[in-house]
Amino acid sequence: MSVSATGVPLPWALKIGSLSGGQAVAGTRIGIVGLGQRGLQHLRTLWNIDGAEIVALCDPFAGNLEETKIRSFVADDFSLDGVDTFTRFSELMESPRMDALYFCIPPSRHNGEIVEAARAGLNIFAEKPVSLFQDEALAMDAAIREAGVIATVGFQQRHDPRNIAVEEFLRDKHLVMATWVGNGTLESHSVKHTHTEVLGGPSSRVWAANFAWSGSTVVESGIHSLDLVRFWAGDVTWTRADYIPRQADDVEDGGDNPDGYSVSFGMESGMIFNLLLTRLRKTFYGDGYQDIAWNRGHLKFETEGPVAYYYDGPYPPESSPSADSLRHPLPLPEGEDAMTAISRAFVRAVAEEDDSHLLNTFSS
Known part of the structure; x- marks a missing residue:
């Protein structure tokens, strides 16, 4: 991941x-x-x-x-x-x-x-x-x-060959749900080159952690994940967002973006995309999970690339399919970074x- x-x-x-x-x-x-x-x-x-x-x-x-x-x-x-x-x-x-x-x-x-x-x-x-x-x-x-x-x-x-492979694979699928979980740290925001300290912003120049400058982590960075889902599942038709505000005594140098976010998007394809994010301070640990479900399987994002999990044999099977038989790495087109x-x-x-x-x- x-x-x-x-x-x-x-x-x-x-x-x-x-x-x-x-x-x-x-x-x-x-x-x-x-x-x-x-x-x-x-x-x-x-x-x-x-x-x-x-x-x-x-x-x-x-x-x-x-x-x-x-x-x-x-x-x-x-x-x-x-x-x-x-x-x-x-x-x-x-x-x-x-x-x-x-x-x-x-x-x-x-x-x-x-x-x-x-x-x-x-x-x-x-x-x-x-x-x-x-x-x-x-x-x-x-x-x-x-x-x-x-x-x-x-x-x-959108131009990554692996994401293009996902788009091609999902094109004829009945999409059900996508789930993105990202547990991150407030300190993982990088120092930028804009002199925010003279523009009324954070003295640390870490403007991506500040709500007024970034519009929240969902807006500033979650936009990547949302656009990929739009690439695969069509545009957004409705949305609901719930934020968990950061406590006042946990704000340092303008780093006031919320602790957590739960955002749901309804897509043109009928799929629901759930984006769940945390931005905690003094934890220094992060992980994540991504899954796209269609009505006959799941697509995961693994180190080697996209992998689809589904059964493609006679139905009903005579015995429970093995995990290996359900695993189908997607072929990747050639491309550049x-x-x-x-x-x-x-x-x-x-x-x-x-x-x-x-x-x-x-x-x-």
Whole structure:
């Protein structure tokens, strides 16, 4: 079992592989807004994708734009030669050299940038969550639709070959229930690059543990699990959420996200998805469990990949089937790491002006 940086269980850990090659040849001209943890991951990936040309970087904190710092996270051959840097988004938008923008900023810090980029005709790759507020997200979607630009959200897990294998396997199944359990620790949230201490946030810069900044663990990190279930079982038709608030005397340095979450989602397929999370302090232990049930079996997420458990012999069987006979590892398609795959798909979609290369658009 693998968990995200904040402890939410994912079927498999995201791995950013070592890729060959240096700076990409000239092609789709890309700017990145936000050079924190996620922005640096995308920069590292794009630096090695043919057809992607990094032309601009924007971050409100000048230290995050220093070449030496970026090189330590991206590649030994990283250079700012030919790359414009900006500390103000308004100045970035004056650059005539961009075809697309990656937005990698905390959800609570959006201030109309995606809408402005869409209206300027720029193609958009937005990291999730795109906002903590529905009206703000809908305004982004409306601007993107009106402008007709290519736009996607960074749900890279859809591009993992193992998750694609699950989608193909479940496609003709009568889905019943999915259960995700993730027991994590509040301390597992990582220190970010945004200087939250000067923006009214936690002095530790661990903004993902703070409710006002992250919108809760369900919003900030559980969104990964929910999107995978949407990939496999259709969109959400209803939801119910119950949170167990953290006691006031258990809050330190703004780490006030709830102790626990129980969220149920009704899916278009008729399946119910139950997401159960805890974020405890001073425990330093975490584990998890994931299961998808259809009306004739269960699908589990094991170390080697997805495994389906079902009986496929004569019915009724003459004797009780053995455990080994019920175990069916799913065949996996060939593919590359998910971060590379989603950016490669986006770069191709922009170059060909065809969003059919994407596994999800901003609207979907």
